[in-house]
Amino acid sequence: MDDPVLLTGASGRVGQAILGGNEDDYEWRLLDREPPADAADHEVVVADITDENAVRDAMDGVGAVIHLAGDPRPDAPWESVLQNNIDGTQTVYEAAVDAGVEKLAFASSNHAVGHYETDRKPDLYREGDDFRLDGTELPRPSNLYGVSKAAGEVLGRYYHDEHDLSVVCVRIGNLTKGHPPIDYERGQAMWLSYRDCAHLFERCLEADYDYEIVYGISDNDRKYYSIERAKEILGYEPQDNSAEHDA
């Protein structure tokens, strides 16, 4: 990807993990309501994701978009996820298509499928369990935030089918800098290290795909999300594992 990459929600945790590992490899344009703490030499756009004109301006000349902006709270109220996550995401897709953007990676979430866990926990968090979600299943959101992420995935499907935009939706697990506590089984099963997060989104910028839904977790011993599709289509090669506590 030689053209500039627009990173929305750049100041958030996922944005910082992505920048941390790919800082010097792309011409970044960082968009956020809050200016990033350390933007280095990158171009910064301070704007709300629901500000259509600002989003359209920010798309100028962009080759790919990583769209993270939105209300990240699992318990966010409907009014906020409707506006920031659903309407905001439609604004980003529409502007990307109009600007001739090639690829868009959308930050979806484990909360889009959280209710698959309801009848199966805690067994599915454990190594012996072979229950797997692989991205072909229908969403089962565990909260309205998860509903908004599932809606963003459907919007991506539409903008791919209708306008030929390459779209990958990454259902991000539990992104933390350090290993999750050994007794937090769910967190262990869906851990995504900062290093693997940066690498995964780098693959979203470099690989060729049509429309994909993949899971974003490290190569944990415990897991109930399949990472096979991310490996196969994106060339994802995770290096971390929540079971290796001294890694």
Add this chain to the structure above:
Amino acid sequence: MDDPVLLTGASGRVGQAILGGNEDDYEWRLLDREPPADAADHEVVVADITDENAVRDAMDGVGAVIHLAGDPRPDAPWESVLQNNIDGTQTVYEAAVDAGVEKLAFASSNHAVGHYETDRKPDLYREGDDFRLDGTELPRPSNLYGVSKAAGEVLGRYYHDEHDLSVVCVRIGNLTKGHPPIDYERGQAMWLSYRDCAHLFERCLEADYDYEIVYGISDNDRKYYSIERAKEILGYEPQDNSAEHDA
């Protein structure tokens, strides 16, 4: 269903088909922005589906909801489907749960999966073709209206999983009073007669289910939507077939 049934969007085409076949069998409460042309002796609530207070008032004492209200235009602009179809539907689910409603049938649409046709037409409209959608597939909307219907399905999944509301999403085909023209192959394949529409929604009020996505079409010779799930779970027994032109 002995308790009153709330029918939103009662003045529209689907509402009129449902009432036409079940007029005397339920205590109907009809909600629409426009008063129904012929409301007989039924209770009528003239309100917009986005009017939360009016929707909450209309839920009082209701046992089941058939939710049809929304912008029905396949080419409706995003702002309208966001407000009327997505936000309006969330209002209905939330109010239904708070009022202790037992069952909710949601009018989804063939447009939620319209892009499955893109690479396969016109073959999939023909009798020899065995391509079938059965409701387990991910949405592939053909327009933003279809996106809004897919979002309504996901909302239903959430309100079922989280609040135990029984929800059935009916992906309605091509509802017309008469048979579709013989040379309109797509319309033939997804025809839903008024009689079968009324019967299908009667089954949505009477059957027991958790969360379902079914297709709403008649028993057409041509079809690429499976009606097996509707038969099995709801007891749907369609009587019409678009191939029988003199039926």
